[in-house]
Amino acid sequence: MKLICIPYAGGSATVYYPWKKLIHSSIKVVPLELSGRGERMGQAFYRSIEGDGTDDLYRCVEKELDGSPIALFGHSMGTLFAYELAHRIVRETGQPLAHLFLSGRGAPHTGRSEPWIHELPDSEFQAEVLRLGGTPAELFEHKELSDIYMPILRSDYRLSETYRDTGKPGKLDCGITVMRGTKDSYGRADAEEWSRYVNGDTRIVEFDGGHFFIHEFRQQVLSAIHESLLYTRSSQI
Incomplete structure (x- = not known):
């Protein structure tokens, strides 16, 4: 099982490096580095998530x-990349995803x-x-540091x-786990709207934290991932 992880605005692949040692040995964590930061510093920023990104x-x-x-995991801005990438993978390979993890953002049509x-x-902007x-x-x-990261943050927020x-030709044929901090700026109803985008089951997992609960509750986030992926794997054997 491979878990492809996409960072949030201003983040890099290093956000997920600790997961490699903490996740179940049957799961390979694959952090993706977005253009313009980390090991790809100096490369051009994307024009759009749904296009060149x-x-x-x-x-x-x-x-x-x-x-x-x-499986794919994305947090905040990363959820949008994960959603788009999921459809691209299915379209190009014909292989359905094992699972999709969408964290820190409501469904696209709910808006901001x-x-x-x-x-x-x-x-x-900094404030x-x-x-x-x-x-x-x-x-x-x-x-x-500000001169390095301000352009990255502005580009990501844009x-x-x-x-x-x-618009996509159809729904994704996989289950999803939607994670949300109860103190975030969007509500549970917006998180539940992700169910419209898949044919599989939707699971909502909430944490008593803000937008970046994935840091404060890292072990609990990984436990939720284990529950979904290990169950998925055992059901496929």
């Missing part, structure tokens, strides 16, 4: 598509409850990013805020 991630993951069971922030002046949590204040206090689901 998904094209690029499919090329990155193609070598992993060897017929073994595939807050105004766009990617075009705000620097000081206001909004810090308010969401997950980004250390020191990042903006040191000019060298991708997420301007994303449009252009």
Whole structure:
């Protein structure tokens, strides 16, 4: 079983590196690095999630598509990449996903409850990013770091805020686990709307935290992944 993981806005593949040692030995964690950060620093940012972003991630993951069971995990902006990439994998390989994990964001059609922030002046943009949590204040206090990460964050928030689901030929034939922090800015109803996008079962898992609960409740998040993937695998044997 391979679990392909996609980071949130401003994040990199390193977010998921600790998972490799903590996850069940039968699951291989495959963190994807988005263009323009981490090991791909200096490469061009994506113009859109649904266009060149998904094209690029499919090329990155193609070598992993060897017929073994595939699951996807995405948090926040990463959920949109995971949703688009899931359809691309199914379309190109004909292989249904084993499972889809969507964390920290409501379904695409539910929209955002807050105004766009990617075009705000620097000081206001930084304040909004810090308010969401997950980004250390020191990042903006040191000019060298700020100069590196501000363009990444702005690009990622632009991708997420301007994303449009252009419509898919059908629903995904897999189950999904939707994870949400109870103190996040969107409600449970928006999370439950992900059920419209799949033919399989939808499971909602909530944590007593904010938007970045995946850090505070890492072991519980992994337990939820184990419950879904190990059950899926045992049912396929």
